[in-house]
Amino acid sequence: MKNLLTRALMIVALTGVTMADQINLPTPSKEGGKPLMTALSERKTSREFSDREIPLQMLSDMLWAAYGINRPDGRLTSPTAINRQEIDLYLVMKNGAYFYNPKELKLAKISEKGIRTTSGFGKFAEKAPLTIIFVVNKGRQQISDPTASLTLGAVDCGFIGQNLYLYCASEGLNTVFFATLNKEALSTALKLEKGNEVFFGQSIGFPPEK
Numbered sequence: 001m002k003n004l005l006t007r008a009l010m011i012v013a014l015t016g017v018t019m020a021d022q023i024n025l026p027t028p029s030k031e032g033g034k035p036l037m038t039a040l041s042e043r044k045t046s047r048e049f050s051d052r053e054i055p056l057q058m059l060s061d062m063l064w065a066a067y068g069i070n071r072p073d074g075r076l077t078s079p080t081a082i083n084r085q086e087i088d089l090y091l092v093m094k095n096g097a098y099f100y101n102p103k104e105l106k107l108a109k110i111s112e113k114g115i116r117t118t119s120g121f122g123k124f125a126e127k128a129p130l131t132i133i134f135v136v137n138k139g140r141q142q143i144s145d146p147t148a149s150l151t152l153g154a155v156d157c158g159f160i161g162q163n164l165y166l167y168c169a170s171e172g173l174n175t176v177f178f179a180t181l182n183k184e185a186l187s188t189a190l191k192l193e194k195g196n197e198v199f200f201g202q203s204i205g206f207p208p209e210k
Contacts, residue, residue, distance in 0.1 A: 023098065023107040026057050028064035033170040043165050046174035047124035049205035054130055058171065060105065062204070063089070065167040066132070066160050068102050076102070078159045081152040086141035087160060090133040090190050092116055092201075097190055115189040119182050121201065128203035133186060134160065138195040157199050164202055175204045 033039070054062070064070075067089055070077045080086060089100040091107060097115055098107035116126045125131045136153035143149040161177045168175040183198040192198070 021109045023056075023109075025060040025063070025105040025107065027105070028060045028068060029057070030064070033167075036166075039166045039169040042169040044169070045165075045176050046207070047122070047176050047203075048208050049124065049128040049174055049203065050208045051127060051129060052206045052209075054173075054205065059130070062164065062167050062171075063100055063102070066163045067100070074103070078156070078163050080156045080159075081141075081143075084141050086137045086153065087156050088135040088137055088196070089160070090135060092119070092131040092133060093129060099190075110190055113189065115186070119186045119189060121181060121203075122178065124176060125178070125201065125203040128205040130205060131201050131203045132164070133181075133190065133198060134200040134202070135190070135192065136197050136199055138197065153197075153199060161200065161202055164204065168204060172207070173204055174207050175202060177202045 034042070065077060067076055067078050067087065069075070075083060076085060078087075090110065091098045091100060092115060094116065096109055096113065097111040098109055100107055116131065121131065134157040136149075136157070138149065141149060141153065143152060165175060165177070167173075178201050179199075181198065181201050186192075186198045187196070190198075
């Protein structure tokens with residue numbers, strides 16, 4: 001029994017895969033990686049992925065680079081209009097969907113169902129070990145004009161997406177940012193409340209093995 005428990009803990013530590021209702025992310029590493037100009041020169045879109053899971057430490061580092069707190073006043077690595085911080089990130093993995101809490105460095109399980117094949121994703125996203133869903137919280141955004149709300153929400157999602165692209169270039173990961181998804185199905189699967197709108201998705205994973 002002890003050996004089985006030890007093995008299970010090792011699997012979680014190595015892959016980040018767990019069925020827990022909450023995952024405590026390790027403290028993100030803010031050092032290392034490729035120089036910025038190198039990452040920019042290697043930034044690219046790829047829709048090809050292996051099914052290898054992303055280690056938990058790498059996942060924590062990635063999420064911090066995308067949308068993590070980088071100052072004592074709670075501001076983020078990615079800018080948002082009037083610092084509303086209106087974007088929420090949901091992680092879709094093969095064992096379920098999670099909500100990313102950047103303040104507490106935690107992932108809260110939203111669904112245990114594998115929703116990759118029912119959310120309008122392309123075939124590439126169905127294989128990718130991780131797809132991040134960008135959700136705009138209109139209540140936090142507090143912009144009454146629909147056009148401005150849509151524009152600024154999309155721009156803020158784009159900032160986060162570029163952060164992810166640069167992190168992936170730095171760490172040798174493949175990624176693709178996309179807008180073709182079943183927003184209604186995702187809203188239901190992620191249990192989004194009124195005023196929360198799905199905008200984009202971004203699939204991430206290791207390159208396929210040769």
